[in-house]
Amino acid sequence: MALADGVYAIAITLLVLDLSVPRGLSSSEYRDALSELLPNLGAYGLSLWVLGEYWRGHRSIFRSVRQVDAQVIGLSVLGLGVAALVPFPTKLVAEYATEPASVAIYAAAVAALGATHLALLLVLARRPWLRGEPTPEPAPAPGTTLYAVDLGSTVVIFLLTIPLALTFGSVAMLWWLVMIPTKIVIGRWGRATTGTTG
Numbered sequence: 001m002a003l004a005d006g007v008y009a010i011a012i013t014l015l016v017l018d019l020s021v022p023r024g025l026s027s028s029e030y031r032d033a034l035s036e037l038l039p040n041l042g043a044y045g046l047s048l049w050v051l052g053e054y055w056r057g058h059r060s061i062f063r064s065v066r067q068v069d070a071q072v073i074g075l076s077v078l079g080l081g082v083a084a085l086v087p088f089p090t091k092l093v094a095e096y097a098t099e100p101a102s103v104a105i106y107a108a109a110v111a112a113l114g115a116t117h118l119a120l121l122l123v124l125a126r127r128p129w130l131r132g133e134p135t136p137e138p139a140p141a142p143g144t145t146l147y148a149v150d151l152g153s154t155v156v157i158f159l160l161t162i163p164l165a166l167t168f169g170s171v172a173m174l175w176w177l178v179m180i181p182t183k184i185v186i187g188r189w190g191r192a193t194t195g196t197t198g
Helices: 002-015 027-063 070-085 087-095 100-126 145-194
Strands: none
Touching: 002 027, 002 070, 002 087, 027 070, 027 087, 027 100, 027 145, 070 087, 070 100, 087 100, 100 145
16 A cells, blocks of 8 residues: 555645746747636646546555455556546646547546556455455445446446547547546435435
8 A cells, every 4th residue: 555655645646746837938928828727727736636636546455355365466556557647648638638639548547547456356256265354444345246337337437438538639628527427326325325414
């Protein structure tokens, strides 16, 4: 978990390295530079949310893990490698959002990160001797159907964006907005099934 914390922290830090305004600009050039920075800020915000959610998910998955084996380690390293890669497609989306390949590459990276988490859940579900007793929490807990649905919805939404991006271009990014109602519905379902409120 310490390695994962470090990788996610570095990946999030790398997201901000492209956010800068040159020195010595006139007032009009300064306003233009800020306007040109807006796509970078949007991409930063999206990737910060994505990496934050997956970091939280990674910690939730491993909260109940008592020991690991080679497959769990391999899947974890693969997932961390994809997480470390996220700043690259983020820059592509920020600077070349009108290019269909940029949107498709970003969507593929996010879906791949989610797929590694789903694979970890599957491996741990099939190897109960690796898990300890799960700790109760209001958010979807690791190993539960709710958590898998939450994670799976993210993977599916971003996977669907790949062919949409290649067909319709950057308009496909609007499909990512489906995440908002999807997460709300899953959250309400989770509260209803666990009996929590708020």
